[in-house]
Amino acid sequence: xxxxxxxxxxxxxxxxxxxxxxxxxxxxxxxxxxxxxxxxxxxxxxxxxxxxxxxxxxxxxxxxxxxxxxxxxxxxxxxxxxxxxxxxxxxxxxxxxxxxxxxxxxxxxxxxxxxxxxxxxxxxxxxxxxxxxxxxxxxxxxxxxxxxxxxxxxxxxxxxxxxxxxxxxxxxxxxxxxxxxxxxxxxxxxxxxxxxxxxxxxxxxxxxxxxxxxxxxxxxxxxxxxxxxxxxxxxxxxxxxxxxxxxxxxxxxxxxxxxxxxxxxxxxxxxxxxxxxxxxxxxxxxxxxxxxxxxxxxxxxxxxxxxxxxxxxxxxxxxxxxxxxxxxxxxxxxxxxxxxxxxxxxxxxxxxxxxxxxxxxxxxxxxxxxxxxxxxxxxxxxxxxxxxxxxxxxxxxxxxxxxxxxxxxxxxxxxxxxxxxxxxxxxxxxxxxxxxxxxxxxxxxxxxxxxxxxxxxxxxxxxxxxxxxxxxxxxxxxxxxxxxxxxxx
Numbered sequence: 001x002x003x004x005x006x007x008x009x010x011x012x013x014x015x016x017x018x019x020x021x022x023x024x025x026x027x028x029x030x031x032x033x034x035x036x037x038x039x040x041x042x043x044x045x046x047x048x049x050x051x052x053x054x055x056x057x058x059x060x061x062x063x064x065x066x067x068x069x070x071x072x073x074x075x076x077x078x079x080x081x082x083x084x085x086x087x088x089x090x091x092x093x094x095x096x097x098x099x100x101x102x103x104x105x106x107x108x109x110x111x112x113x114x115x116x117x118x119x120x121x122x123x124x125x126x127x128x129x130x131x132x133x134x135x136x137x138x139x140x141x142x143x144x145x146x147x148x149x150x151x152x153x154x155x156x157x158x159x160x161x162x163x164x165x166x167x168x169x170x171x172x173x174x175x176x177x178x179x180x181x182x183x184x185x186x187x188x189x190x191x192x193x194x195x196x197x198x199x200x201x202x203x204x205x206x207x208x209x210x211x212x213x214x215x216x217x218x219x220x221x222x223x224x225x226x227x228x229x230x231x232x233x234x235x236x237x238x239x240x241x242x243x244x245x246x247x248x249x250x251x252x253x254x255x256x257x258x259x260x261x262x263x264x265x266x267x268x269x270x271x272x273x274x275x276x277x278x279x280x281x282x283x284x285x286x287x288x289x290x291x292x293x294x295x296x297x298x299x300x301x302x303x304x305x306x307x308x309x310x311x312x313x314x315x316x317x318x319x320x321x322x323x324x325x326x327x328x329x330x331x332x333x334x335x336x337x338x339x340x341x342x343x344x345x346x347x348x349x350x351x352x353x354x355x356x357x358x359x360x361x362x363x364x365x366x367x368x369x370x371x372x373x374x375x376x377x378x379x380x381x382x383x384x385x386x387x388x389x390x391x392x393x394x395x396x397x398x399x400x401x402x403x404x405x406x407x408x409x410x411x412x413x414x415x416x417x418x419x420x421x422x423x424x425x426x427x428x429x430x431x432x433x434x435x436x437x438x439x440x441x442x443x444x445x446x447x448x449x450x451x452x453x454x455x456x457x458x459x460x461x462x463x464x465x466x467x468x469x470x471x472x473x474x475x476x477x478x479x480x481x482x483x484x485x486x487x488x489x
Contacts, residue, residue: 003446004028005042006268009057014041014073016264016346018446033070039264039346039410039427041073053078056267058299060352073348080349082298082335084324090313093305096363098283103458105465106245107252107403108185110209115252116182117403117420117465119243121236122153123188123229124179126202127160127195130219134190137229144230145237150473151185152233153418155480160197167486168196173373174482176205177399179214180375182254183419185243186213186236190229193220213239245466251285253465254376256397256405256419257360258292260390262338263410264346265426267356270408270442274424275362276454277406277461278381282364287376289402290361291384291393293323297334298351299358303383307366315369319385326485341411360408372483376401390415391481398480404465412437416472418480420464423471424457439464439471 005015005028021027021036036042041055051063053073061078071077107115123134134154142149155178159171175197179187187208191199199218208214215232219225257274259266278288296303300320307313327334338347347353367380373396376382386396394405394417405417410426412434422439425431431441440460444453464470 005030007044008055008268011054011057013044013047013051013054015044016040016268017042031070033068034072036072037346041264041346041348043067043069043071043073045069052081055352056355058351058355060298060355061349074346075343075348078348080335080351082351084328084334085321088301088304088317090307090310091305093302094363095306095365096279096283098279100284101250101280103462104247104249105253105462106467107248107465108182108243109246109248110182112209114182114209114401115248115403116185117253117467118151118183119185119240120151120153120183121148121186121188121233121240122155122179122184122418123190124155124175125157125160126175126189126191126197126199128158129161129192129195130190131156133219133225133229136226137190137233140226140230141233144234148237150469153478155418157480157482159482159484161195162488163196163486165486167484167488170373170484171482172197172202172205174395174399176202176207177373177375177401178395178418178480179206180208181398181401181403181419182209183403184208185240187215188229188232188236189214189216191216191218193218249284250281251379253281253286254289254401254403255281255286255461256289256291256394256400256402258390258394258397258405259295259357259360259408260415261409261411261413262342262345262347262353262356263426265443266345266347266408266410267359268426269445270410270424270426271356271359273442273445273450273453273457274406274408275359276450277458278360279362279364280454280458282362282380285379287379287401288361288364288381289370289376289384289397289400290358290381291386291396292357292388293319293385294334295350295354295357295388296320297324297354298349299354302355303358303366306363312366312369316366316383319369319383323385330485345410370400372396373399375399387483389481391417391479392483394421395480395482404461406461408442414472414475414477415479416470416475416477418478420470421472422461422464436475437471
């Protein structure tokens with residue numbers, strides 16, 4: 001018999017309804033006092049105004065009015081309980097402890113020993129003025145090499161000129177990180193010649209594993225920049241043709257985890273399922289990156305309690321507080337409610353969203369904390385400084401070295417990053433309705449349990465790492481975006 005609702009922790013004040021409920025329906029022994037949408041919350045008991053509501057075994061907000069058992073709990077009667085500067089304390093908590101997996105995938109081993117899961121020729125404009133020139137080069141090249149259509153990626157962006165200080169350095173840092181990603185089998189850097197992001201300075205910082213496969217030029221220096229660019233692409237592509245996939249251990253996989261367009265099932269199906277896959281990869285020596293700092297607010301203490309030591313704990317505190325300071329500098333409230341789509345899907349407060357979001361990293365120890373644009377340094381789980389915005393956050397993970405992103409969603413999105421992006425649906429309805437976007441249905445955990453579905457998802461991840469295309473790749477969706485907060489001239 002199908003369940004009507006899910007109780008996450010036995011001391012929770014609410015259950016999550018697993019399908020739309022009508023007034024008068026009996027849900028797990030509770031009579032619904034009103035209509036309740038799928039994935040929203042139903043009260044398990046009578047509660048007074050001011051009651052601190054518990055879900056996931058943790059506070060998710062404060063009731064703004066009394067509620068009766070069977071009531072719908074959402075924005076009309078629940079508000080955030082978070083404040084700007086809570087007091088943190090390091091209390092070492094339990095972390096996941098799994099044996100390493102002997103599973104493998106077929107990847108491209110680079111000169112420095114890192115492994116890519118794609119062998120892309122990436123065109124990087126130093127400035128947005130030459131985006132169209134790069135598109136022209138790609139079109140011309142593909143008339144000669146149509147078989148390479150999925151391998152030619154252009155880092156389209158509007159930046160690189162009229163920028164000062166941190167904004168310019170961040171543009172350079174992210175573009176350099178993308179060019180240094182192990183999925184890059186070759187790189188062509190295309191400048192204009194008069195931009196702030198000077199080609200000579202940019203290339204002096206380039207650290208690709210194989211500089212023989214990296215070329216650069218300014219369009220202003222060549223009579224026919226398209227012909228010259230295609231010539232360089234031909235040279236690099238010829239070298240890339242020698243690359244072959246070989247068996248690689250999980251320790252060579254670099255996984256970025258992300259969520260967007262969440263719903264009330266996100267913290268019950270897709271996010272914890274992805275977390276269990278991340279735990280296997282981390283236990284096997286692979287690297288896992290968790291970003292979206294504003295969507296840690298309300299759950300940050302859980303991450304702090306999993307810090308490897310007090311030094312990493314202090315870094316997490318700084319990560320959280322620095323992002324709050326960024327909000328304050330711009331006159332914004334740190335604990336703004338989730339987006340309209342998130343709220344429609346059943347998420348009421350930021351702490352409720354955060355408690356679901358952080359599950360993408362599993363229950364691993366936090367080994368490292370990276371600033372925006374830094375590269376992964378150690379195996380296991382790293383927290384990466386960055387916003388919640390889907391495209392910006394995924395670009396951040398790519399620049400850090402992620403060769404694959406698994407993206408959970410309850411509302412659906414066609415987005416694809418510049419590395420393979422697996423879409424993990426939180427619910428059957430989305431997986432069925434948007435089968436052209438979604439790669440994997442995580443609601444299967446309700447029927448099958450987490451471990452069998454975890455193993456299937458891990459196998460799917462390794463198939464993608466070995467060359468299977470994601471839906472976003474099939475649709476040709478490739479996007480990047482760079483975090484900005486400074487002056488544009």
